[in-house]
Amino acid sequence: MNVLTEGGIMAQYTEGSASAADEVPDLSDSDDDDDQWQCMDEDPNNVTITCLFCDRLLYSVQETFLHCQSNHHVDIPSYVKRHKLDDYGYIKLINYIRSAKCSADVLLSLPEDSPPWDNDGYMRPALQDDPLLQIDIEELYGLDVDTEDPDPDPNPAAALLHRAQCAEERAGRTEEALTRALEDLHRLKVLVQSLVLNVDSGRGPGAAPGSSSTGPVAELREDEDEAYFISYGHYGIHEEMLKDRVRTESYRDFMYFNPDVFRDKVVLDVGCGTGILSMFAARSGARKVIGVDQSEIIYQTMDIVRSNNLEDTITLIKGRIEEVHLPVEKVDIIISEWMGYFLLFESMLDSVLYARDLYLAEGGSVYPDRCTINLVAVGDPQMHRERLAFWDDVYGFQMACMKKAVLLEASVEMLKAEVLISEPAVIQTIDCNTVSISELEFTTDFSLKITDSTQCTAIAGYFDIFFDKNCSNKVMFSTGPHCAKTHWKQTVFLLEKPIHVQSGEELQGNITVRKKRKDPRALLITISLNNMKHIYSLQ
DSSP states (O other): OEEEOTTSOEEEOOTTSOOGGGGSOOOOOOOOOHHHHHHHHOOTTSOOEEOSSSSOEESSHHHHHHHHHHHHOOOHHHHHHHTTOOHHHHHHHHHHHHHTTOOHHHHHHSOSSSOTTOSGGGGSOSSTTOGGGSSOHHHHHTOOTTTOOSSOOSSHHHHHHHHHHHHHHHHHHHHHHHHHHHHHHHHHHHHHHHHHHHHTTTOOTTOOTTOOOSOHHHHTOSOHHHHHHHHTTSHHHHHHHHHOHHHHHHHHHHHHTOHHHHTTOEEEEETOTTSHHHHHHHHTTOSEEEEEEOSTTHHHHHHHHHHTTOTTTEEEEESOTTTOOOSSSOEEEEEOOOOBTTBTTTOHHHHHHHHHHHHEEEEEEEESOEEEEEEEEEOOHHHHHHHTGGGGOBTTBOOTTHHHHHHHBOEEEOOOGGGBOBOOEEEEEEETTTOOGGGGSEEEEEEEEBOSSEEEEEEEEEEEEEEOTTOSSOEEEEOSTTSOOOTTOEEEEEEEEEEEEOTTOEEEEEEEEEEOSSOTTSEEEEEEETTEEEEEEEO
């Protein structure tokens, strides 16, 4: 079997050769969360930044922007404000200037209606670990690019109302920033406690009993993205996914019942894991299948593919899809099981979209090709009591201060259909063949039609998956509580104070979904109901 290793080097995997798995070093168990120690390891003042327009080295973000203004006559914060750039627009602008080596004069002469950086390709950093991409420019410079009006209304009353709206939106962002800071503080406290408890034994947190360590810092240096892939190197998570019959059989039925889609096609499997989707595609008539995965499980996948006599069809590559080189220029189909809790947790769809934009041939398709995110109201007083009232008396001790922390964390659990008290509402539809990465963060209103007069104690989210494009036999599956159980279950957002609802009424709300700044694989979700804002973390 032809196997491409990390970096795209071809190796021949032949009968009788030593198993690639035998050469893999043992993995150490580590549950450390880099987000817990990142703030201890970074010194925001100890940075070196290359100017955007020359080779001058600066030593802070503020100094860099002042240098650009005084030496190159470009006021970056004002430029961002004038173009009304959001976080994504700002990132694209910085990467465009660096990658295109754009001079200050050229930048100032660019048209405002069709800026050249308005392309998702500029989401990829032009400079590794660029400090200019690690700031919240709105908070740092007081920019309000989403709400400021360059031509304020001359009517004083309207201007006052506009200023009040701006202040309210700034307060909302500040509240979210405070919530994130409290979460970081809680993680830091847990980390410090863990370090203190382990200092006498000479072991860092997560070290195996009896093991030695050069100190806790050595245990904590692992890159958080690498930790994500390491988690997928353990067999248990793949066993759980394979045993999820709703998930696995839906992919199988989509491919087996639509052989015309795959016949003689070149297929790319992003995050191939144990190779089950790659083998489905090969059995469905694909001419060539390329499976890419960064986790160590791919060494077992090599044996699996050979055991099923598919090594002539399936090529395996170890590495990140963003970093490897495929043995083909274009593919006809991209398949992937990228979905996480609440659909977008883990952000693996970003990698699929990167592969789509780089490798998918004209007329090709990504599968699944359509997904929806749904919300439904929940009335479950027992769960509410067990999750919150529990802290009022814990073995005779008062721990009510824990309630705030509990409410911040969205939970993943399987709900019973009888606790649903509304019709479901679709809050977002994603077309995997056209969506951009920036559209995976969104804000939208929703309305839940209540079906039972009771107390609404939570809002639950789930997703539906569709295999539609070019399929004569369409396949779909749902992760909702009214369907067969999947390993994704449902995501539950517990309300601090239950809301009394009447059958037939519409419960109006608003939801914002975005990635966490310090952990892009995690989600920060804000739900507003009855003039109350609830902020949740899914990580």
